[in-house]
Every structure is written in structure tokens, then in C-alpha cells.
Amino acid sequence: MSGSDSRSALEAALASCRSRGLSLTPGRQRILEILAREGRPLGAYDLIEKVAEETGKRPAPISIYRALDFLLENSLVHRLASRNMYLACGHAHEAREPIVFLICEHCGGVVEATSEDFRGSLAGLAAEARFAPRATMMEVSGRCEACAGA
Numbered sequence: 002m003s004g005s006d007s008r009s010a011l012e013a014a015l016a017s018c019r020s021r022g023l024s025l026t027p028g029r030q031r032i033l034e035i036l037a038r039e040g041r042p043l044g045a046y047d048l049i050e051k052v053a054e055e056t057g058k059r060p061a062p063i064s065i066y067r068a069l070d071f072l073l074e075n076s077l078v079h080r081l082a083s084r085n086m087y088l089a090c091g092h093a094h095e096a097r098e099p100i101v102f103l104i105c106e107h108c109g110g111v112v113e114a115t116s117e118d119f120r121g122s123l124a125g126l127a128a129e130a131r132f133a134p135r136a137t138m139m140e141v142s143g144r145c146e147a148c149a150g151a
């Protein structure tokens with residue numbers, strides 16, 4: 002992901018916090034900044050390393066997990082269940098919105114995608130089963146355009 006993408010992901014996330022009256026503590030904001038800057042999923046222990054590099058002080062895992070919980074609850078980051086990794090989200094969408102993660106097995110890049118058709122067919126599927134979805138995340142593995150071409 003390019004620098005401007007990561008900057009805009011962070012800016013969008015911060016704007017969404019402001020408009021919802023959420024306050025990000027410096028610790029939460031640092032985690033969000035690191036994930037937006039990396040533009041790829043990171044595990045909790047990668048985050049501990051990055052925070053240690055930046056601050057010169059090694060954070061306790063619990064403080065990282067608490068910050069991640071807050072960011073997850075507010076849809077500022079997503080968790081990739083299959084990899085137990087976290088990814089910044091600059092889309093400011095609702096928590097219930099269905100998301101598809103397109104995960105490249107080669108370079109580890111992840112694209113977050115959704116579409117009107119996808120939302121519609123999932124809503125139809127849930128309605129047919131009389132099921133009230135709380136969160137929908139789908140993970141699709143494969144190769145991104147750059148890696149498929151290489």
C-alpha cells in the first residue's frame with residue numbers, strides 16, 4: 002500500500018472518531034497509526050515490537066490487547082480470524098456491514114472489499130434462515146494481481 006493510502010486510512014479513522022465523539026488515548030492512537038502505516042495485517046506481538054521500537058519501552062501484551070479491543074469495537078481495525086492478525090480500516094463503515102477480505106497468500110497483502118450484491122445476497126440468506134447477523138466477515142485466500150502476474 003502506498004504512503005498516501007495509509008495516511009488517508011488513518012485520517013479517515015481519526016475523522017470517524019471525532020464525528021462519533023470517541024476519544025483515542027495516545028496508546029490507542031499509536032496502535033491505529035502503526036496499522037495504518039504498515040497497510041498490512043500485523044499480529045499482537047508484531048505490534049508490541051513496533052511500539053517498543055517507537056517508544057523505547059516494551060508495552061505489556063494486555064495493554065496492546067485492550068487498545069485492539071477498543072479499536073475493533075469501533076470498527077477502526079478488523080481482525081483476520083484465520084491469521085489472528087489485525088488490520089486498520091479507513092472505511093468508517095458500520096460494524097454490521099459485511100466485509101470480504103481478499104488475502105494474498107504470496108505477499109500477505111489484504112484488500113477489504115464489499116459490494117451491494119454481496120450485502121444483498123447475505124441479507125437474503127440470513128432472512129431465509131431467520132437469522133439476525135451481528136457481524137459478517139469472509140476471508141478469501143489467493144493471489145493478488147501483482148503476485149499473480151509475477
Ligand SMILES: [Zn+2]
Pocket residue numbers: 076079090091092093094100113
Ligand atoms: Zn473496514
Ligand SMILES: [Zn+2]
Pocket residue numbers: 105106107108109110144145146147148149
Ligand atoms: Zn500478493
